[in-house]
Amino acid sequence: MARILVVDDHKTTADSIAQIGQRLGHEVSVFYDGTEALAAVEQQPYDVVVTDLRLPGASGMDILSRGMTIHPEGVVMVITAYGSIEKAVEAMRKGAFDFISKPFTIDEIKVKLEKALGQASVQQEMVRMRASLAALHDDETRRYNFNEIVGKSAAMQKVFDTIRKVAASDASVLILGESGTGKELVARAIHYNSQRTDGPFIRAHCAAYAEGVLESELFGHEKGSFTGAVARKIGRFEQAHGGTLFLDEIGDISHNVQVKLLRFLQEKEFERVGGTQTISVDVRILSATNQDLKELIGKRTFREDLYYRLNVISLFLPPLRERSDDIAMLVEHFLRQYAGREPVKKLDPEAMILLTKYHWPGNIRELQNVIERATVLAQGDRITVDHLPQDITGAIATAPRLTGPINFDAEIEKYEKELIQGALIESDYVKARAATLLGIDRNRLRYKMEKYGIEDLAPTK
Ligand SMILES: Nc1ncnc2c1ncn2[C@@H]1O[C@H](COP(=O)(O)OP(=O)(O)OP(=O)(O)O)[C@@H](O)[C@H]1O
Ligand SMILES: [Mg+2]
Known part of the structure; x- marks a missing residue:
């Protein structure tokens, strides 16, 4: 049901247009005076306003221009007496949608009202769409403003x-x-x-x-x-x-x-x-x-x-591994992002430590995926080490746990020796092959074997 306003000081004209509007199933307000009609237009929006041009009090032109300013998605039609077509043309130039010339038939009014109502609903739809487009654009702008980085x-x-x-x-x-x-x-x-x-x-x-x-x-x-x-x-x-x-x-x-x-x-x-x-x-x-x-x-x-x-x-x-200062903030950001309407989950300190130590080959996208996955896996409101992928927990687990001070150089040498022995066994003590496995040249391998006193078990030719 639409809202229609009809104003004409010629009572019969006003009433008959109003009646047609009502019979089409709409809510119609009727006025016989310009000032009163203008006050009504100021007060509430009408989908269609039908106004006579020459009225006592405010003129039809006033109602037209006021109506279009206050409620631009509404439609205004003017009624003109026979012989005053120039006035109607002027009204159309100022934005009236159509005009009704007297005398008219009921069918004519019906058709014109329907057309005007159709136009009004198109205009309303356009206003709605423009508003939601603007909102979308605001959203988009907000998403990519610096706060999101x-x-x-x-x-x-x-x-x-x-x-x-x-x-x-x-x-x-x-x-x-x-x-x-x-x-x-x-x-x-x-x-x-x-x-x-x-x-x-x-x-x-x-x-x-x-x-x-x-x-x-x-x-x-x-x-x-x-x-x-x-x-x-x-x-x-x-x-x-x-x-x-x-x-x-x-x-x-x-x-x-x-x-x-x-x-x-x-x-x-x-x-x-x-x-x-x-x-x-x-x-x-x-x-x-x-x-x-x-x-x-x-x-x-x-x-x-x-x-x-x-x-x-x-x-x-x-790369993310060079800015581990940012990890906690990013985690918080993604936890909030993936929480949606649910309360934001919390990350256990142990889990956070693992995340800060990991080398993040896939950088922020990888961190984002890890948090998304953990959010899904964690039933309650806490994300623990168990909710992190093996890549992360495993990488840390094989790293030695340092419970007290160590001799760094001695540890490195021990590891070096193990690697060389491993490569030699793997290659049946063929030094060229062992050197290739280790990615070093044969001289260096020989030097290291001497240094660590590794016996050369190569089959003598
Ligand atoms: N500083 C940041 N703050 C918040 N989110 C970030 C940040 N950097 C990246 N992201 C998010 O990480 C994901 C990957 O980012 P983006 O696609 O821009 O990376 P890219 O460098 O283009 O990666 P690729 O080279 O793989 O295309 C995106 O979902 C993005 O929103
Ligand atoms: Mg990219």
């Missing part, structure tokens, strides 16, 4: 500083770091804290595509440019117009794509695969890799000139 270590403070500085500029940024150190998270933070925040953030995972496919993923292609190109494709560069393009795993791109990318960075333009039209877009480039690009340049698989273009600013994310 956890870290108090000096290394991370430096990272935050750099992010803040580069976010304000439009410079290309190369983000370096091992797998799982937060490269994508940082790329998003840069975008959502830059002036491009209302533009798109587009990610392209460069290692995920075969050579030729990546080129058309990034730059798009024209219909018929190769077998299978059944329609024109808009690439990531065009999608990112006005925003940021994040090229992930940049170390893996082919020579061909490197050349095209370099041209884009220099001239801001490119052509689609198989296309002749030059396209220019406004896109900021962020890129990331866990490879050593300098080494790739040395091997000539990565162009040096491209490296300098991508690397106007570089940002290095240190």
